[in-house]
Amino acid sequence: MKVLVVDDSQMTRMVVAKTLRTFAEIEVTEAEDGRKAIEAFAQKEFDLVFSDWNMPNMNGLELLGEIRQRNKTVPVIMITTEGSKDRVQSAIALGVSDYLLKPFTPVALRDKVQKWVAAGTTAP
C-alpha cells in the first residue's frame, strides 16, 4: 500500500509515517508542501493521501484541487486542527474524503486507514 503524507511540519509527517508503519506494510512518501506533493503524484500512484490543511504556498484545499484533476478516486484525508462544521462540510463538498483532527491518537489514524482502504474510493 502506498500512502502520501503532505504536511509542512516535519514532526507531523514523521509521526504519521511512524504510526502507519506500525500497523501495516505501508510505503510512505512524505512531501513538505503542495508542490512536492504534486511532483510525487506525477511519479507514482497512491492508495491514500493524508494532507495538512493550513500550509504555506499551497494550502490543503488547493492541493486537493490539483489531485482531483489527476485522480478523482484516491481518498484524500485532511489532517487539521480545523474542526468547524461549516468548513469541514465545504471541504467535503470540494472533494475531501474525510478528515482527521489534530491532535490525533494512533488508534484514530489506524481507523481512518482501515476505513478508506476497505472503501477503496473517495465515497464515504
Place this chain on the structure above:
Amino acid sequence: MSTVAQLANATVRIVNPVIAATTEVFETSMGYRPTRRELGIKDKKTPYFAITAVIGLSGRVTGSICLSLPQRTAFSAVHRMVDLQCTEVNQLVCDTVGEFTNMIAGTARKALGELHLELGLPNVVTGDGHDIQFPQKSQPMYVTFNSEIGPFMLVFGFVEH
C-alpha cells in the same frame, strides 16, 4: 495594582480555552496531562524559555499565543514523539514546538467559535533573552505547566476591535 480581573477582557476570555487546549494536546499527543502551575501577568520578571513558538490569531479579537520551552523539554518532546535524541536546537526541534503551538491554538479556536478566529502559521524564536511583541493595549498573561518532559509556559495576549 494590576490583577487578573483588571486585564483586557479579550485576554481573560482566552484563558480557560487555552489551558484546556494545552492539556488536550499534550494528553492526546504524548499520553499524559501536564499540571498547571502559575497564572499571571506577563512581564520581564517571567522571561521566556530558550525556544518559543508564536502563532497569530485574528477575528473578533486579535492577538497571539506563544508556547515557550526550555531546551531539555523540547528535546524530550521530540524523543517522545519520534524516538530521536536531539542535543541541539535544530529544525526538527523548532518544528515540533511550532506544531504543538499550532495544535494548541487550533484546539482553543474550536472552543472560541463565536470569535471567528483565523490562524496564522507558527514562527519560532530561539535564544536566551528573546521577547515577543503583542498588540498594543493587550495585557499578555502567562501560564506555567509542569509535565513528564519538563516545564513549559504559555503566553497569550489579545485585544478586541
